[in-house]
Amino acid sequence: MHCTIKISEDLFWVGGNDRRLALFENIFPIPRGVSYNSYVLLDQKTVLLDTTDYSISRQFMENLRHTLGERGLDYLIINHMEPDHAALISDISAIYPNVKLVVNAKTLQILKQFFPEQDFEKNCLVVKEGDVLDTGRHKLSFIMAPMVHWPEVMMTYDSADKTLFSADAFGTFGALNGNIFNDEINFDRDWLDDCRRYYANIVGKFGAQVQAVLRKAAELEIKTICPLHGPIWRSDIAYLLEKYGKWSSYTPEDNGVVIIYGSMYGNTESAANALAGKLSEAGVRNIAVYDVSSVHVSQLISEIFRCKCIVIASPTYNGGIYPPMLNLLHDMKALGVQGRSAAIIENCSWGAVGSKKISELLSEMKNMKVITEPLVIKSTLQISQESLLNDITAKITEELI
Numbered sequence: 001m002h003c004t005i006k007i008s009e010d011l012f013w014v015g016g017n018d019r020r021l022a023l024f025e026n027i028f029p030i031p032r033g034v035s036y037n038s039y040v041l042l043d044q045k046t047v048l049l050d051t052t053d054y055s056i057s058r059q060f061m062e063n064l065r066h067t068l069g070e071r072g073l074d075y076l077i078i079n080h081m082e083p084d085h086a087a088l089i090s091d092i093s094a095i096y097p098n099v100k101l102v103v104n105a106k107t108l109q110i111l112k113q114f115f116p117e118q119d120f121e122k123n124c125l126v127v128k129e130g131d132v133l134d135t136g137r138h139k140l141s142f143i144m145a146p147m148v149h150w151p152e153v154m155m156t157y158d159s160a161d162k163t164l165f166s167a168d169a170f171g172t173f174g175a176l177n178g179n180i181f182n183d184e185i186n187f188d189r190d191w192l193d194d195c196r197r198y199y200a201n202i203v204g205k206f207g208a209q210v211q212a213v214l215r216k217a218a219e220l221e222i223k224t225i226c227p228l229h230g231p232i233w234r235s236d237i238a239y240l241l242e243k244y245g246k247w248s249s250y251t252p253e254d255n256g257v258v259i260i261y262g263s264m265y266g267n268t269e270s271a272a273n274a275l276a277g278k279l280s281e282a283g284v285r286n287i288a289v290y291d292v293s294s295v296h297v298s299q300l301i302s303e304i305f306r307c308k309c310i311v312i313a314s315p316t317y318n319g320g321i322y323p324p325m326l327n328l329l330h331d332m333k334a335l336g337v338q339g340r341s342a343a344i345i346e347n348c349s350w351g352a353v354g355s356k357k358i359s360e361l362l363s364e365m366k367n368m369k370v371i372t373e374p375l376v377i378k379s380t381l382q383i384s385q386e387s388l389l390n391d392i393t394a395k396i397t398e399e400l401i
């Protein structure tokens with residue numbers, strides 16, 4: 001059975017959901033699934049905007065056939081070549097041999113890489129920034145958005161209905177449950193965390209490029225945003241732009257502190273909990289505590305994007321940093337995390353080197369401010385060290401309140 005949803009008079013959502021996939025990109029847990037959005041415009045010409053992942057091909061093809069009815073397909077606009085959206089280009093070309101693939105020069109290169117057996121070039125319409133595709137009532141212009149999330153990414157803007165097809169930007173993890181519009185869901189309660197986690201981990205490294213696209217978007221009148229994952233936005237566009245403005249400039253979203261600990265036998269965990277309790281007593285109200293060994297690194301990265309202060313509490317291990325914590329620190333650096341206030345707690349029974357190594361890694365990230373001397377624990381936090389814990393509490397509180 002087809003499952004399509006009308007967005008406007010002649011625009012239809014023809015995407016689908018995958019609730020079976022455990023790991024997006026074979027990395028990121030998606031317990032709520034993921035949607036692959038695709039759109040059909042029925043103008044004088046018919047237009048498909050991106051395909052989907054192969055995993056939902058049967059549903060997608062059914063949706064597409066139902067929406068087009070007896071009509072053929074004139075254009076397939078390829079805003080993004082990553083296979084979660086581009087897997088079915090070859091199938092579409094086979095079913096609709098006269099379809100024109102609307103691509104930019106970089107897209108064409110990547111298209112050839114993914115489909116080396118096929119000669120798509122003769123069927124390609126190569127566009128560049130600002131070019132307009134006239135489909136009848138709609139005039140579709142193209143906005144290059146390199147590195148949001150791949151180098152070929154572009155967005156398509158429909159000036160007739162003020163709709164931005166934004167590729168991965170403004171997307172989120174999570175399957176769509178019938179309500180595909182932002183005004184039909186409780187986004188803050190049910191989607192914001194996954195939206196931030198998606199942004200931070202998928203596009204987080206490319207803040208400067210996202211800022212560049214946001215500047216272009218600011219010149220457009222936008223009534224609807226159609227991303228490739230997650231809800232379609234037809235209200236509160238400013239809210240979404242504000243979130244992206246913060247995330248892409250690495251501005252903390254709120255005055256929170258995230259304490260991330262690694263703990264083999266519970267002693268470092270105990271120190272982390274003691275710090276959280278003292279922060280609460282000092283009046284800090286936005287405290288999150290996570291075990292680096294049991295919470296996926298993508299969730300930790302998301303929380304670091306959210307919070308102003310981070311505390312890294314880690315055992316020394318093999319003369320270095322506890323491996324799961326080292327993995328987090330490497331991921332922070334790779335994703336361009338910057339501009340946070342940080343405190344370090346090291347636990348070692350001998351050979352205190354971990355805090356120095358953590359400091360060094362933090363110093364390789366931009367504008368990271370280590371706000372106190374590391375608190376070094378020997379095996380377990382001693383009552384005699386409570387004043388040091390109080391010092392860290394005071395410094396963090398000063399940052400947040």
Ligand code: FEO
Nearest residue numbers: 082084149168228
């Ligand atoms: Fe949803 Fe970069 O692909």
